[in-house]
Amino acid sequence: MMNVKVSPNVCPLETYENGKNKYCSVGGTAGTQKGKCELKHGPDTRCGRSPECQGNMFCRNGQCQVAVEVVICSLNCHGQDPRKPDHIRPGHIVNITYSCTFIRRAEMGHKKLKAEIKLDNTKRLGIVKGESPQYFSGFVTKKARKGEFTASLKAVMTPCVSNKDSCAANRKCILNAGQ
Structure with missing residues (x-):
């Protein structure tokens, strides 16, 4: 041996x-x-x-x-009158439009991703899955109450494989529902 x-x-x-x-x-x-x-x-x-x-x-x-992971979202709120979209009153319908882009790119090009989009942190607007990039957009309506009208959008891509703390975007719109 x-x-x-x-x-x-x-x-x-x-x-x-x-x-x-x-x-x-x-x-x-x-x-x-x-x-x-x-x-x-x-x-x-x-x-x-x-x-x-x-x-x-x-x-x-x-x-x-590190992998490139991007979540970009926009959120717009506007009242019924197109001449004064920021002018709303209690009881008016507010149109909320949103769009998000999700990108995950690594060594061999674009990668698969999964993301969830929520309105006001409770109502799930949808889930996107598939090869990057993925796009998600739409609109909802909400009735204004007296005082401040708010709508928030949160989009989270999971898992976050880069060294970032999170792969998410948060957007908020605020309108004043006067008398």
């Missing part, structure tokens, strides 16, 4: 697979040298391939980058 001595710099499979922040380099001189166990790179650092990057980052244009 032959005794093989392994250099501490050579990268055994279990060393880098069990270490969350490590990867095995490809080795030198056109693959004739074995790879070494190396620390994974952070954002905006040089890389040659995606396994060299931390977490859900990927290597693009020679740098470690």
